[in-house]
Amino acid sequence: MNSKIFLSPPHMSGKELDYIKEVFESNYIAPVGEFIERFEQSICDFTKAKYTCAVVNGTSAIHLALRILGIKNGDKVLASTFTFIGSITPILFQNAEPVFIDSDESWNIDPGLVEEAAKKEKPKALIVTHLYGQMAKIEDLLFLSRKYGFYLIEDAAEALGATYKKKHAGTFGDFGIYSFNGNKIITTSSGGMLVSSNGEWIRQARFLSTQAKENYPWYEHETFGYNYRMSNVLAAIGVAQMEVLEERVKRKREIFDIYKRELGDIADFMPEIENSRGNRWLTTLIFKDKNPLKVSETLKKHNIESRPLWKPMHTQPVFRNAKAYINGASEALFKKGLCLPSGTALKDEQIIEICRIIRKG
Ligand SMILES: Cc1ncc(COP(=O)(O)O)c(C=O)c1O
Numbered sequence: 001m002n003s004k005i006f007l008s009p010p011h012m013s014g015k016e017l018d019y020i021k022e023v024f025e026s027n028y029i030a031p032v033g034e035f036i037e038r039f040e041q042s043i044c045d046f047t048k049a050k051y052t053c054a055v056v057n058g059t060s061a062i063h064l065a066l067r068i069l070g071i072k073n074g075d076k077v078l079a080s081t082f083t084f085i086g087s088i089t090p091i092l093f094q095n096a097e098p099v100f101i102d103s104d105e106s107w108n109i110d111p112g113l114v115e116e117a118a119k120k121e122k123p124k125a126l127i128v129t130h131l132y133g134q135m136a137k138i139e140d141l142l143f144l145s146r147k148y149g150f151y152l153i154e155d156a157a158e159a160l161g162a163t164y165k166k167k168h169a170g171t172f173g174d175f176g177i178y179s180f181n182g183n184k185i186i187t188t189s190s191g192g193m194l195v196s197s198n199g200e201w202i203r204q205a206r207f208l209s210t211q212a213k214e215n216y217p218w219y220e221h222e223t224f225g226y227n228y229r230m231s232n233v234l235a236a237i238g239v240a241q242m243e244v245l246e247e248r249v250k251r252k253r254e255i256f257d258i259y260k261r262e263l264g265d266i267a268d269f270m271p272e273i274e275n276s277r278g279n280r281w282l283t284t285l286i287f288k289d290k291n292p293l294k295v296s297e298t299l300k301k302h303n304i305e306s307r308p309l310w311k312p313m314h315t316q317p318v319f320r321n322a323k324a325y326i327n328g329a330s331e332a333l334f335k336k337g338l339c340l341p342s343g344t345a346l347k348d349e350q351i352i353e354i355c356r357i358i359r360k361g
Helices: 016-026 034-047 058-068 089-093 111-121 138-148 199-209 232-242 245-263 292-301 329-336 348-360
Strands: 051-055 076-080 097-101 125-129 151-155 175-179 192-196 267-269 283-287 323-325 337-340
Touching: 016 034, 016 232, 034 051, 034 192, 034 232, 051 058, 051 199, 058 089, 058 151, 058 175, 058 192, 058 199, 076 111, 089 097, 097 111, 111 138, 111 323, 125 138, 138 151, 192 199, 245 267, 245 283, 245 348, 283 292, 283 329, 292 337, 292 348, 329 337
Parallel strands: 076 097, 076 125, 097 323, 125 151, 151 175
Antiparallel strands: 051 192, 175 192, 267 283, 283 337
């Protein structure tokens, strides 16, 4: 193929430049302004989250959640091992200790192992990733968080638009977070959102994300904060992107269906738990016989990007000393799996052509 096919490139709605122009005309080219509020409101309207705080990225949103929940030096935080490192580094920012939990047949975190770890480790919190936009077993996790008294943070960085029993990913736990990084289902180039049904916590998030300035005529600080607030320029992109989010979810799901139809005999695809609707951010599969690295090489020769599944955190050198509750599931997935191009601007014919190349590879 001539022009490169990326894994999940930005897909603009067409309104972004109009809204950015409005920002420039108002001269609110800063981390304050009307579009930040509009973007936050659009997330509330779509997900039914009660309160939101727009920030610079998903990682900073998780960091704020941990800080506000009082996670500190020596506290243990359970987290999905089968995830991206941005889900985990905020635990280190707070000098707390990550304890990694393996996946089950859903590919997402295994509630049985969470319970085992909760009994032994007495964690303060759990960060659950809704992997590749597919819902984790959120009802079981909520139950465990209440039973064992730990906070629940939903890393829905990849899962905006996913639902369980029609309730949105990110709105079940104490906090939820979304990412608007360039590869996500909608993007603001980089950006993130913290959501909660606790208004006081979100008030604190706004305060901490703008350097913890007290209400004085001069800069007065009783504690320290961060420079984490989203820019009004990027929020304008976000408002335009939210207008097409539902369309994007539909297209991601169609793309998944085409891959499954074309490759269902040679691969198994990431499942969707009962009563849920994933956003199918990336179509991911595990090959029955093929070597995913070889397939990826073949695709690369045709100028097509693909990528192995996340390498589990407990196998990363940086976490060699971390505690982990492991059953082998995520390591097996990593060995056999691949993420396929899932950009919403892809044409059906292009996907079919990609499948043809995969069969050969
Ligand atoms: C599961 C997961 N968590 C956290 C992040 C971090 O988000 P960001 O890149 O916006 O900081 C990402 C994506 O980048 C992610 O995929």
